[in-house]
Amino acid sequence: MTDQTSNAGAVRPKPAAPAEKTGLFGLRGKDASLLVFVALLTLLAPFILNPFPTGSAMAQFNAGYPDLMQRFVIFGIFAIGFNILFGLTGYLSFGHAAFLGVGSYAGIWSMKLLTLNVIPSIVVSVIVAGLFSLIVGWISLRRSGIYFSILTLAFAMMSYALAYSVLTPITGGETGLQLQYFDPRILDGELAAGTTPRANLFGLEMGTSYELRFGSWLFTFNAGYYIAAACMLAAFYLAIRIFRSPFGMMLRAVKSNQQRLNYTGISPKPYTLAAFVISGMYAGLAGGLLVAMDTQVGAERMFWTASGEVVLMTILGGAGTLIGPVLGAGFIKYMENIVSTINKSTLEGWFAFMPDGLADFFVTIVYPFVGKGWHLTLGLLFMAVVIFLPGGLVQGGQKIATVLRRDRKGSGLEPGAAAKRKQAED
Amino acid sequence: MEAIILQILNGLDKGSAYALIALGLTLIFGTLGVVNFAHGALFMLGAFCAVTFSRLIQMSHTVVDETRTDFLGNPLQVDVPYIYDFFGQAAGDVLIDWAVPLSILMAIPVMILIGVIMERGLIRHFYKRPHADQILVTFGLAIVLQEVIKYFYGANPIPTPAPDAFLGSFDFGLMLGFDAGGIVYPYWRLIYFLFAAVIIAGVFAFLQFTTFGMVVRAGMADRETVTLLGIDIDKRFTIMFGIAAAVAGLAGVMYTPINSPNYHMGMDFLVLSFVVVVVGGMGSLPGAVLAGFLLGIIEAFASMAEVLAILPGINQIIIYLVAIVVLLTRPRGLMGRKGVMEE
């Protein structure tokens, strides 16, 4: 899982690289195994995320239901895309949620006007988000550093404010957009009055699931999830290729020293703009998938906190690493959807085995951190991760790996990773 | 004409809050090079100093009044503030009435203390870390602070009125040669503006005319050289962090009568204050103040019905639109220095 992105700036981009011995889909050994690892993880997610038998007290922590699994991979895509911009070039966009939102609106309009099939809708989402990010990127990339961040933030906040208010005829404003059976879908036949339109892939509805019961365990295999997961794997694969390509090298060069690049007569702008648009298209893909899985859009999706969230996901997981953003996305979505649903009666259930006084004590202690207090836990974890794991969750994984193989390799990895990351960030 | 003068007043008033927060942000950024996402939370903490203070002086014991009943039909329990017992009802009422201005006395030491603890306990470890890490840790801190406040004070806004003496409005009409009642403006908002002006002037004077300020300015310009001269610049920067926290806190205290404080008021101001700082130019104190007032005034004008009739929705986006235009025409904001936060 170690990721060697940050020191790559020092390595010459070898023209011979593609000719090297390549493995799976043209990936080198380590990357190929990472891809296989992620593929297995996503394929088996219904098992991995549902470790507790239903009905048990721990079932609260199960995350293997379609909605959350879909969100894991969709926000994973969003974060992977963000990382292509931020992790490689160091440009910190604070307005990426706008591309996700614009993609979502484009996707739902495609389903309203063209067809309920998700493929055209996702394609439209990606294209529209790409075009929008081209405009925003072209303007914002005239500045760098925090000036760039504020420009992107300004565009996103304008999109949000307009979508919520004056653009209500197009965006549905506060109440958002949903599918109706009377939408004029020109490619589909007319729906019977009163039926609920459902997004599908050539007739396979996104909500379709197969359930597998195994003793008292229940595993759900959802069509929508696997479609989203396939998109994520493709997105992940593409991200690896970008990270390892000469183009990726160029982006890292932008990050490590733009001036040197300028002196060599290369303008960094086309490269950063390309990275910006690619990451905008990733966001559009995520937005398109969101409406494909759950056919509605609201403007809050573009609020600055949503842009902030993807920044947090990426940094939390480990900026500049391949797997980090996906981990960060999963971490935050898990907190939001699982910890927030723990209420007092759930807690009382957990501690019921204790004597009364002790149970009350524990409920009182834990209660402020769960349910309506889930933000508090999230804030504390942000701080803990960034204080103790400067390289994000990925570094945590590396630390564990180092401990496990200390006898073989010595203590080489961890200070190295931190130092590399620091050097990369500066 | 009256309408325009009124909107200028509104703009100056809004701008005061922006300028105070942006000033503190810039102080922290300029001295320590830290992007402080918890600065909005400091503003919020200041406001809750006022809330806490007014709760403290209204601390009560309950007396059962048998003659009246509560909504369930039980005998009514009446709260009697301790302060009545100490000073009598009349003096007690005056103290309660003046709770907000008096809470400044509490807010200054508390906010400086919070600032110093924050800097020594947390921020100090992040000087050499990437800005992204600083953002993450201070954002985490902001969430924690606001959740703690929510836990103790709830999510609803809490009314904290100004003293009765300041409840009315001041009539500028005759003074400026208009009709009486043409331009009236609430006393407290005028006080807020004057207060902000005094604080801003004080910070500038402190940096400009004291030795301490001179050293800090030198440190901001060239930290290494100052350190080489044998000056413990870190200690001074810690104190500056405390002062910046106090500035944000006082802005919060005085803001409470204008809008009832709630736990997320800091987040509401956070993004705006960053826009203000950047429009002003990173690291420039005068820039932050100038941009604060400028954006306040522009925002006030954009919300006039006459303007909205021509450009519907302009009030929704004006701040961001101005920010974009300024940044595209002046690469480092209004008064920014080259090379600060551009990498």
Add this chain to the structure above:
Amino acid sequence: MTKSNFTRRGVMKTGAIAGAGLATPIIFTGASWAQESGYLNAPQGDTVTLGFNVPQSGPYADEGADQLRAYELAVEHLNGEGDGGMLSTFSSKVLDGTGILGKKVQYVTGDTQTKSDAARASARSMIEKDGAIMITGGSSSGVAVAVQALCQEAGVIFMAGLTHANDTTGKDKKANGFRHFFNSYMSGAALAPILAAQYGTDRKAYHLTADYNWGYTTEEAIRSSTEAQGWETVNTVLTPLTQTDFSSYIAPVLQSDADILVLNHYGGNMVNSLTNAVQFGLRDRMVNGKQFEIVVPLYSELMARGAGQNIAGILGSQNWDWKLENQLGDKYIGTNAFVQSFGTKYGFPPSQAAHTGYVQALLYADAVTRAGSFNPCAVVEALEGYEFDGLGNGPTLYRAEDHQCFKDVVVVRGKENPENEFDLVEIVEVTPVDQVTYAPDHPQFAGGSLGTCNPGA
């Protein structure tokens, strides 16, 4: 046959043997199979799970907390604990404190964050993971419309919480969704005659309106009904949702010749705009020889606390108030029973958000019991056109055409000298239901269709 072991989700089709497993296709994933019962999330074993989806973070967290208290109280009463609350006054007597159809009521909670995305995610987790058969709650129309559409798609019942925009039972109405709370149109219709009686018919109104759907519908409702009374609307200005300081919107009111300010704002916006308006001395102003007045179409008594003294003397409308039965008599029976059990448990009187939540939970339980089935389509049938009484609002009708409750609307005024923070408003008058009833195809509600009920299978 099913053999039921474990709780909610624990149904195993015979033959689901370890190792082999059995995969069954289903349309919308719920926590249990639809095929056996004909509908999604059919309660298994001896319990039934309801989903309480309320804002627990963000500006409406306190309102959500109050709703949650009421839901917990309703669950207690349904399960036969506590003093039974409104069960004893409710006109329908089928609920006997043994849960719903003999199944003990359990509940799960979630945080809507007052964002439609988060609310839908939370509702989906209740449906897919916890097997909730009904979702209720919420504190804004954006959330209500989003979750209502989700419940329609999934095939569970949605009993809306606090949602006031016309759209919820207008253009966005859904067969599986029901609203007990009143709406913008009703606020306008209820307020206008009383405004005319209190302030005269020759008035000039200036509207400040929150720049989103609810604001638009409220402004339209108030405008049309006050103009019908002879008022003139001099100006309407839209204010951004994220606005915190309204001074630049209030100041121009001083320059106009308006003598009424209507604040079509809710929650935090309302607290701030009202506070600012009072700061600018609007309450003491005389225009054209008339006292200047401020009107707040929708009162939120919880949020009004934040405005403190500033709400004194300001008229607005409410769905319900805890003093109704004491002040206006037996017609509003149920009010005291609810206030008594809520107050005993929590120590303060309930808000209208709590009341509507409690009533919705009871109405759902009652409908299931009368229908004899949890099947959403049976519940819809039982609720459509249902007339009931004894839940605090007087005689009420759940109209079949749009799933909106029709009942009296309370017009209230901020008290000059409130005795405590829960007693902020006084009841001015109650506008009878006839005056707030409208045709289902009224232009303010046009454009939608209920569709057909969806049982999720």
